[in-house]
Amino acid sequence: MKSLINRLTEQFKVSLEKQTKSDLCFIRVNKDDAEQLIRHCRDHESYTHLSFLTAIDRIEDNKFTLTYLLHNYQSHQSLGVHVELDRENPVMHSLHRLWGQMATYQRELKEIYGIEFPGSPRLNDEFFLEGWDQIPPMRKEFSTVEFCEERFPIREGRQSTDAKQTMKVEIYPGRGE
Amino acid sequence: MKNEDNTFANNGLLPEEMDLFCNARPVPYEPYSIEVVEKFFNWMRANSLWIMAFGTGCGAIELNPLMTSRFDANRYGIQVRPTPRQSSVFVIGGYSSVKTLKRIIRSYEQMQGPKFVLALGICTINGGMYWDSYNTIKRLDHYIPVDVYITGCMPRPEALLSGFFELKRKIKAGECDGANRYVKNLDWYKDNQKRVIKKWDMPDYNW
Amino acid sequence: MPKMKLKDIISPFYVWQRSFEKPYTNNKPIDERPGAPSYRGFHVNDIEKCVGCGTCETICMNNAIDMVPVENLTAQVGDSGLRPRFDYGRCCWCALCVDICTTSSLRMSNEYAWVTDNPDDFRFTPGVDEKPWDDHPLGYRRDPDYSLLKLERPAMTMLSAEEGLNSFDEVVHGFTPEQAIVEASRCVECNICVATCPAHMNIPGYIKTIREQDFEQGLRLLYETNPFSSTCGRICTHRCEDDCVISHLGKPLAIRWLKRYITDQIPAEKYQQILQHKITENGKKVAIVGAGPGGLSAAYFLRLKGYQVSVYESAEKAGGMLRYGVPTYRLPDDALDKDIDYILSLGVSIHYQTTVGKEIDFQVLYDENDAVFFSTGLNVPSGLRIKGEDHPRVLSGLQVLCDVASQRDPGVGKKVAVIGGGNVAMDAARVCRRIGAEVTILYRRRIEDMPADPEEIEEAQAEKCKFVTQAIPGLIEKAKSLKQVVIQWGEAEMVADDNGGRPRPVLQEDKMHTDSYDCIISAIGQAGNYSFLPEDIKQQLVSQRGKFTVSNHQQTSNTKVFIGGDIANKTADAISAIADGQNAAIGIDEVLSLGMGTK
Numbered sequence: 013m014k015s016l017i018n019r020l021t022e023q024f025k026v027s028l029e030k031q032t033k034s035d036l037c038f039i040r041v042n043k044d045d046a047e048q049l050i051r052h053c054r055d056h057e058s059y060t061h062l063s064f065l066t067a068i069d070r071i072e073d074n075k076f077t078l079t080y081l082l083h084n085y086q087s088h089q090s091l092g093v094h095v096e097l098d099r100e101n102p103v104m105h106s107l108h109r110l111w112g113q114m115a116t117y118q119r120e121l122k123e124i125y126g127i128e129f130p131g132s133p134r135l136n137d138e139f140f141l142e143g144w145d146q147i148p149p150m151r152k153e154f155s156t157v158e159f160c161e162e163r164f165p166i167r168e169g170r171q172s173t174d175a176k177q178t179m180k181v182e183i184y185p186g187r188g189e
Numbered sequence: 190m191k192n193e194d195n196t197f198a199n200n201g202l203l204p205e206e207m208d209l210f211c212n213a214r215p216v217p218y219e220p221y222s223i224e225v226v227e228k229f230f231n232w233m234r235a236n237s238l239w240i241m242a243f244g245t246g247c248g249a250i251e252l253n254p255l256m257t258s259r260f261d262a263n264r265y266g267i268q269v270r271p272t273p274r275q276s277s278v279f280v281i282g283g284y285s286s287v288k289t290l291k292r293i294i295r296s297y298e299q300m301q302g303p304k305f306v307l308a309l310g311i312c313t314i315n316g317g318m319y320w321d322s323y324n325t326i327k328r329l330d331h332y333i334p335v336d337v338y339i340t341g342c343m344p345r346p347e348a349l350l351s352g353f354f355e356l357k358r359k360i361k362a363g364e365c366d367g368a369n370r371y372v373k374n375l376d377w378y379k380d381n382q383k384r385v386i387k388k389w390d391m392p393d394y395n396w
Numbered sequence: 397m398p399k400m401k402l403k404d405i406i407s408p409f410y411v412w413q414r415s416f417e418k419p420y421t422n423n424k425p426i427d428e429r430p431g432a433p434s435y436r437g438f439h440v441n442d443i444e445k446c447v448g449c450g451t452c453e454t455i456c457m458n459n460a461i462d463m464v465p466v467e468n469l470t471a472q473v474g475d476s477g478l479r480p481r482f483d484y485g486r487c488c489w490c491a492l493c494v495d496i497c498t499t500s501s502l503r504m505s506n507e508y509a510w511v512t513d514n515p516d517d518f519r520f521t522p523g524v525d526e527k528p529w530d531d532h533p534l535g536y537r538r539d540p541d542y543s544l545l546k547l548e549r550p551a552m553t554m555l556s557a558e559e560g561l562n563s564f565d566e567v568v569h570g571f572t573p574e575q576a577i578v579e580a581s582r583c584v585e586c587n588i589c590v591a592t593c594p595a596h597m598n599i600p601g602y603i604k605t606i607r608e609q610d611f612e613q614g615l616r617l618l619y620e621t622n623p624f625s626s627t628c629g630r631i632c633t634h635r636c637e638d639d640c641v642i643s644h645l646g647k648p649l650a651i652r653w654l655k656r657y658i659t660d661q662i663p664a665e666k667y668q669q670i671l672q673h674k675i676t677e678n679g680k681k682v683a684i685v686g687a688g689p690g691g692l693s694a695a696y697f698l699r700l701k702g703y704q705v706s707v708y709e710s711a712e713k714a715g716g717m718l719r720y721g722v723p724t725y726r727l728p729d730d731a732l733d734k735d736i737d738y739i740l741s742l743g744v745s746i747h748y749q750t751t752v753g754k755e756i757d758f759q760v761l762y763d764e765n766d767a768v769f770f771s772t773g774l775n776v777p778s779g780l781r782i783k784g785e786d787h788p789r790v791l792s793g794l795q796v797l798c799d800v801a802s803q804r805d806p807g808v809g810k811k812v813a814v815i816g817g818g819n820v821a822m823d824a825a826r827v828c829r830r831i832g833a834e835v836t837i838l839y840r841r842r843i844e845d846m847p848a849d850p851e852e853i854e855e856a857q858a859e860k861c862k863f864v865t866q867a868i869p870g871l872i873e874k875a876k877s878l879k880q881v882v883i884q885w886g887e888a889e890m891v892a893d894d895n896g897g898r899p900r901p902v903l904q905e906d907k908m909h910t911d912s913y914d915c916i917i918s919a920i921g922q923a924g925n926y927s928f929l930p931e932d933i934k935q936q937l938v939s940q941r942g943k944f945t946v947s948n949h950q951q952t953s954n955t956k957v958f959i960g961g962d963i964a965n966k967t968a969d970a971i972s973a974i975a976d977g978q979n980a981a982i983g984i985d986e987v988l989s990l991g992m993g994t995k
Binding site: 167169170171172173174175176178179180181182183184185186187188 | 462473516
Binding site for chain 3: 258259260261264308311314315316317318320321328330335336337338339340341342344345346347348350351352354355359364
């Protein structure tokens with residue numbers, strides 16, 4: 013994979029992030045160079061298959077990281093392309109012209125992370141949520157537990173007792189602070 | 190949600206769809222006045238439990254062995270029908286997401302009475318594994334009436350079968366009033382349903 | 397059209413032969429198919445064995461378990477009295493609760509079918525709510541060879557017995573950072589030990605700070621309840637470890653060593669900066685008699701509440717029994733000084749070599765202060781109550797320890813007999829070994845009956861103290877040399893007690909022995925000395941079996957007088973004295989600031 017990385021670094025502004033296995037490595041590229049790089053990989057490096065597109069919410073860095081995982085059927089190697097987006101205004105170029113199924117991934121990311129892909133077909137159609145009225149659910153600031161408590165009632169009668177407090181009251185009332 | 194004449198407002202429908210759906214309220218089932226006849230009816234109902242073939246969650250997989258030769262549920266009068274109009278039992282197979290819940294309600298309301306609901310697995314009882322999921326309901330009985338609960342994750346086909354036996358016993362004893370509860374408390378059920386189903390683009394009651 | 401053969405007509409009927417085969421269908425599917433022998437079915441809990449630690453509740457990822465109070469069960473030391481209630485609307489039978497169960501009380505039956513029309517039935521407490529599967533013998537159990545809990549302690553590095561004999565250096569080295577993290581990560585944070593600790597220290601809290609490597613927070617937690625953490629980290633009787641839930645299956649956590657580890661990580665100079673105690677004076681005065689753990693603990697907590705505290709100590713240095721009764725190989729002076737210096741740095745005034753009753757009258761303290769706390773300890777050795785015990789070569793264990801601690805020669809000679817089986821006896825014996833004497837320990841019962849800490853006994857044995865058990869001293873006589881003494885003792889037989897008490901030793905008159913020693917050290921117990929108390933106050937104090945009766949907050953029937961430490965509690969150890977000091981401070985504060993009595 014090294015030669016591939018070398019070839020790519022000659023032509024694009026990419027940096028190797030890490031090689032996790034002998035047949036899988038991740039590179040990082042600017043948002044604006046991503047389309048060109050991925051197109052190049054598809055057309056000239058035989059990375060013809062898009063395994064998936066997903067996002068990672070790095071709330072501590074105020075960033076989203078998109079991961080495009082490409083696969084080369086000839087060498088059986090995979091290449092992950094990381095693209096960083098600003099978390100406040102997450103917009104990425106739509107790559108649905110490279111692979112038709114990209115539109116579906118982009119639609120999913122729009123729904124669960126709120127990442128915009130202008131020009132992507134049916135981007136704003138509901139994917140698996142219907143009538144979602146909160147912030148996108150996979151964003152880390154969305155608290156599922158709080159939301160569940162508020163939206164979905166659970167069966168009454170669940171209450172746990174704290175052992176420390178019980179023992180304090182029953183064994184040594186008044187002792188200690 | 191009610192009109193002045195106690196019919197449904199069907200606010201979720203587009204104006205041009207209004208005429209396509211009925212807006213009358215369902216009425217509770219009245220048992221036959223002669224007790225013996227009603228008992229006979231119940232015996233017949235208990236021995237022809239037709240399952241609605243709608244696998245709502247992972248529990249649907251437990252229905253398959255039930256119908257094949259080891260358990261051979263057909264001998265108990267249990268069989269699967271492909272449409273709500275022909276079925277009398279709805280097996281909710283575990284968790285149901287909000288999106289599925291909408292289809293469950295639609296199918297349940299389209300089923301002809303007398304109809305019964307079997308809640309299969311822990312997720313229908315109190316959320317189960319999905320207790321903190323943003324997209325699944327936690328207790329099914331808030332949204333549709335349930336007649337028999339089977340605990341397990343997943344319950345084995347034997348447990349499901351004992352659920353059917355319990356359902357049969359209840360039907361024969363005339364205790365299965367789930368559908369009537371639904372009709373009598375329809376407003377409460379509809380409130381609960383609409384609290385979670387934010388996109389209500391169907392009639393208030395799916396006749 | 398091809399011609400049809402006979403075979404083609406008959407072949408469909410071959411299937412009829414199947415009607416003679418055994419059918420695949422189960423006739424009674426529910427009865428015929430029990431769960432596999434180790435099936436993870438419905439839960440069974442042995443509530444006698446369960447201690448309500450709540451580890452199952454913590455590990456349950458589905459939030460299916462609640463700890464609930466149960467009828468006929470109350471909390472007691474080592475048992476919270478709560479039992480797990482399962483919600484079968486949540487449980488997914490992953491059996492993590494069974495695998496983590498600290499007592500192995502929780503298991504599963506192989507029953508798996510439960511059908512009801514009332515879903516609230518599915519919340520039940522196994523072992524309390526009767527269920528048909530309670531007696532099922534089969535079902536999932538934790539594999540005995542496998543445990544989610546770490547049951548073994550990392551080995552503590554210690555001086556070997558030979559090395560120990562040659563010096564007064566500390567025997568225990570303390571955990572290395574790696575060991576401390578390993579040990580700290582064994583804690584399940586059940587909080588059961590908190591009730592056992594007399595000072596009710598936040599044990600899981602400070603152990604957690606070791607895992608998180610936040611020792612400053614650890615120190616703050618320690619000082620919430622115990623100003624003698626460095627000391628207790630070495631010599632505490634660690635009753636918390638007896639009730640550690642891990643001890644049901646493995647070795648309890650080394651809670652004491654972990655406490656020591658935290659204090660060892662922080663140099664004394666940094667204490668003030670980390671603890672940041674701010675004191676607002678409230679103008680009230682409290683006198684404290686005795687600068688032992690009880691007195692200084694009370695001084696610390698009273699000082700934090702803003703009282704002006706004066707401590708009166710008869711010895712040259714503070715620390716009481718910790719300094720003069722505990723040898724330095726168990727508690728080095730600098731570890732003790734670290735604690736005491738911090739307490740004194742808060743502005744506690746201390747009067748050394750001031751014996752109340754001699755240099756200053758108790759009545760003066762009583763009149764000049766708003767309250768008086770005393771914990772003067774048990775410092776009068778009990779006599780052997782045998783003939784000849786006033787022989788000059790009969791020394792007291794406490795005196796020997798005190799001499800050694802003050803770096804004086806105790807003058808024990810080369811061949812020593814120690815009488816007694818408590819910690820003082822063990823310490824005296826080990827100290828004598830270190831100054832080069834041969835030591836024989838005479839004890840009237842068996843080794844397992846000895847009140848000393850097991851580890852002290854083990855170490856004394858390792859240091860080659862000779863143990864003579866079931867030996868009852870009978871008579872002490874003069875020897876030919878003035879530097880020697882002769883003791884007659886008889887072998888005893890253990891006789892079971894008919895009333896169910898522990899077996900008692902009975903002297904066998906025909907098995908008497910006579911031995912000669914350079915000295916005999918008597919260490920069979922101590923009593924208090926209350927001669928400093930004025931008669932009228934003494935009259936007001938109630939005592940029972942040599943111990944003062946006090947309220948929860950150490951208050952006596954004289955509302956101004958508070959008592960703590962060995963003279964007031966049954967357990968008579970450092971941590972109880974520290975707890976008494978803390979509670980006395982609470983009690984004094986209640987009386988003085990709120991003007992109310994205390995419970």
